[in-house]
Amino acid sequence: MDKINELLESDLTIINMGLESFAESMKSQGVEVQHVGWAPPAGGNPEIISTLHRLNNPVIKELIDAANQKAAELIINAQPVLVDIRQAAEVIPNMKKNLILHAGPPVEWDRMCGPVRGAVMGALIYEGLAKNLQEAEKIAASNEIEFDPCHHHQTVGPMAGVVSSSMYVYVVKNETSSNTAFCTLNEGLGKVLRFGAYGDEVLARLKWMEKVLAPALQKGVRHSGGINVKDLTARALMMGDECHNRNVAATSLFIRTLVPHLIATDLDKKTIKETVEFLSGNDHSFLNLSMAACKASTDPIVGLKKDLEKSGSRLRLVSLEVYISPVSVKKTPAETWETVRFLR
Amino acid sequence: MAAAPAIVKFVGGTADDAIRYTKEMYEITVAEHTTYLIPALDFRGTPVGVDIRLVNKLNVLPFINTGIAHKEPGIGQIGAGILRAPKSCFEVALKEFCTLF
Numbered sequence: 001m002d003k004i005n006e007l008l009e010s011d012l013t014i015i016n017m018g019l020e021s022f023a024e025s026m027k028s029q030g031v032e033v034q035h036v037g038w039a040p041p042a043g044g045n046p047e048i049i050s051t052l053h054r055l056n057n058p059v060i061k062e063l064i065d066a067a068n069q070k071a072a073e074l075i076i077n078a079q080p081v082l083v084d085i086r087q088a089a090e091v092i093p094n095m096k097k098n099l100i101l102h103a104g105p106p107v108e109w110d111r112m113c114g115p116v117r118g119a120v121m122g123a124l125i126y127e128g129l130a131k132n133l134q135e136a137e138k139i140a141a142s143n144e145i146e147f148d149p150c151h152h153h154q155t156v157g158p159m160a161g162v163v164s165s166s167m168y169v170y171v172v173k174n175e176t177s178s179n180t181a182f183c184t185l186n187e188g189l190g191k192v193l194r195f196g197a198y199g200d201e202v203l204a205r206l207k208w209m210e211k212v213l214a215p216a217l218q219k220g221v222r223h224s225g226g227i228n229v230k231d232l233t234a235r236a237l238m239m240g241d242e243c244h245n246r247n248v249a250a251t252s253l254f255i256r257t258l259v260p261h262l263i264a265t266d267l268d269k270k271t272i273k274e275t276v277e278f279l280s281g282n283d284h285s286f287l288n289l290s291m292a293a294c295k296a297s298t299d300p301i302v303g304l305k306k307d308l309e310k311s312g313s314r315l316r317l318v319s320l321e322v323y324i325s326p327v328s329v330k331k332t333p334a335e336t337w338e339t340v341r342f343l344r
Numbered sequence: 345m346a347a348a349p350a351i352v353k354f355v356g357g358t359a360d361d362a363i364r365y366t367k368e369m370y371e372i373t374v375a376e377h378t379t380y381l382i383p384a385l386d387f388r389g390t391p392v393g394v395d396i397r398l399v400n401k402l403n404v405l406p407f408i409n410t411g412i413a414h415k416e417p418g419i420g421q422i423g424a425g426i427l428r429a430p431k432s433c434f435e436v437a438l439k440e441f442c443t444l445f
Contacts (some may be wrong), residue, residue, distance in 0.1 A: 048435055051442050052401055060445050065377045071391040072375030118417025133418075146377070159413060159421075190421055197420030234379050237390075241422040242348035245355055245409050245424060307443075312444035 045229040047133040049143035058145050061236035071301040078297030079175040082227040085185075085218040086208075089165035092153050092182050092319070096165060101150045103161025109141050115196030120147075122198030126206050127164050132161060133198065155182040158287060158293040159194040167206070167213030171231060172292035177300040179264070183292035185209055185217070216267055216275040223261040229293035232257070255279050345409060347382045347390070353422045355409045365407045366391065367427070370397040372406065396441060399434045 013031040016023040021036035055064065089093050095101075100120055102112070112120065121136035124145065130136035139145055149160050157163050169182040184194075187205055191197040217313035221227065224274035232253045255276060262272050277284045345351055345368035349359035352426070358418040363384055376389035394406055405428040412423040 024418060036442075039403065041401045045435075048400050048418055048438065051438055054442055054445070055397055055438075068374045068393060068395060075392055076375065076377055076379070114415045114417045115413035120417070144436040159411060174431060183417050189411075192420055195411065195419075196417050198418050204418075230379060234381070237347040237380055238383060240350055242345050242409075245411070246348045246351040308444050 006188035024088065029189060033138065036144070036255055067308055070147050072280060072305055074300045074304075075297050077176050077299070078173050078230070080181075080293035080296045081175055081231045082170055082221055082292075083173045085168050085169040085214055086171055086273040087165070087181070087214075088155075088163055088167050088182070090182075091171055092155055092188075092284050093165070093182075095163075096146075098144060099122070099146045099148060099165070101148055101153055101155055101161065102156070103150060103157055103159065106147075106149055108147065116160045116162070116296055117163075118196030118198050119162035119193050120145075122193045122202060122206075123162050123164040123167075125198065127166055128205050154181075154299065155181060156291045157194065158291060160196055162193060166210060168210060168218070168293045170289055172289070172296045173226075174300065175295035179199035179296060179299050181292045181299060183288045183295065185280060186284050186286075188287045189284060201297060213214070213275055213278055216262065216271050217258070219265040219267055220258050220262040223265050224258065227254070227257055229289055230297075233290060233293065235258075235323050236286070237276075241286075244287065246283075247290065248283045250290065251279065252282055254286050254289065316339060345407075346384050349384065351409065356425050357426060361426075367404065368404060369394075371402055372404050382443050383408070396434050396437050400438050403431075405431055 012027055013032065014023075014031055015036060016026070017036045018032055020035055020037075026033045030342055040049075040053060055061065056316035084091075085216045088101075089097070092101070102116055102120070102122055104116075107116075109117070109120075117137075117140070120140050121130070121133055124136040124140060125131040129145070132141055146331045150157050150163060155163055155169070162171065163182075163184055169184055171180060171182060173180045174233070186191060187202075187209065191199060191202055193202050193206060204251050233243050235253055236247070239253075241247055241249045243250050258275060258279075258285055260271075262275065267275075345362040349362050352359060352362055353415065372394055373391035374393040374395050376391050377389075380387055380390040381387040382390060383405070399405060407426055407428055409426045410424065411421050412425055414420060414422045
């Protein structure tokens with residue numbers, strides 16, 4: 001008791017953990033206090049804590065950490081190169097006239113949000129599959145039209161991510177892993193299909209992109225022999241872009257790289273002028289190229305999941321054997337993993 | 345975002361926010377890029393590879409800067425902003441991932 005009194009009467013320096021308000025009230029009373037920001041793991045959610053605990057088993061942790069390192073290396077070492085610009089139907093695997101690709105996971109028409117519905121309706125009119133909005137809505141809800149996530153087709157798209165068969169796409173090859181990814185061309189800001197707009201000006205722009213812009217870019221890109229998107233991105237980061245919502249520098253670098261090739265083709269002056277004006281007039285021109293490059297850079301890591309699945313099933317098999325053996329009969333398979341470290 | 349302080353003119357916030365958001369992402373990622381470098385962070389590489397274990401453990405959710413579409417079809421983009429990815433995605437992913445082992 002004396003000791004406690006002694007302690008409380010002495011000048012204290014307090015360490016406070018967790019709730020900052022305790023530290024603040026002591027501070028307001030002139031007590032020297034050091035606050036330590038601390039919160040229970042997973043916000044205290046017991047189910048998540050126990051899942052994390054399972055994954056923290058040394059055998060499993062080592063597998064995951066190694067896979068993570070491999071995944072990071074694949075992403076970092078990727079070399080995304082713009083090699084071509086083609087119509088979706090020509091290059092996207094399993095693309096067809098009545099298939100509409102969209103952003104996000106699988107979703108049927110009834111559950112699509114407004115902007116995705118708008119983009120789908122616009123795409124159906126653009127493709128000539130519907131005459132007007134009413135008809136577009138009707139056939140979108142019927143079995144005539146199929147939907148599938150872009151990600152099932154080596155493809156990405158910004159926002160609604162709607163891709164239909166006539167749209168042109170950037171073809172970006174990851175030279176490190178030899179895989180390819182696709183992304184549509186950027187339309188600009190405001191009233192645009194990717195944000196769910198489907199008015200006449202939106203559809204007219206898409207048609208112009210299909211008839212004029214994309215074929216011109218295709219000639220330029222083919223003449224260039226490939227444009228390294230990683231280089232452009234790295235340089236744009238030095239110039240104040242993040243290459244998602246700010247692409248001013250990257251778009252400029254892309255144009256600077258492309259123009260000599262556009263001029264070297266048989267394109268007429270008017271087409272070159274319109275093409276360069278369109279790209280320059282839209283700071284987001286580079287965005288879709290950036291997305292295709294990211295997709296091409298990250299897709300190879302999907303293969304690592306298969307490795308983990310194999311290792312995982314091997315672990316499960318072994319732990320099951322331990323489970324049925326008399327010495328560990330009380331343990332569940334999940335709790336026996338520490339015992340299989342040497343069996344990997 | 346730390347590479348692009350001017351982005352906040354488009355998505356909102358302050359230049360300090362742009363740097364803070366990126367710095368926070370190093371807590372939940374497994375690597376740093378060796379080619380994509382950020383001048384404002386003394387040329388530190390961009391954070392690479394979000395680890396769902398770290399997201400769940402630290403309760404730090406990846407931030408997203410993004411455009412905002414009108415909720416009704418036909419209207420288009422109405423703005424841009426910054427938000428956090430929903431927590432439930434990472435909880436479901438972690439539980440599903442755990443079934444591999």
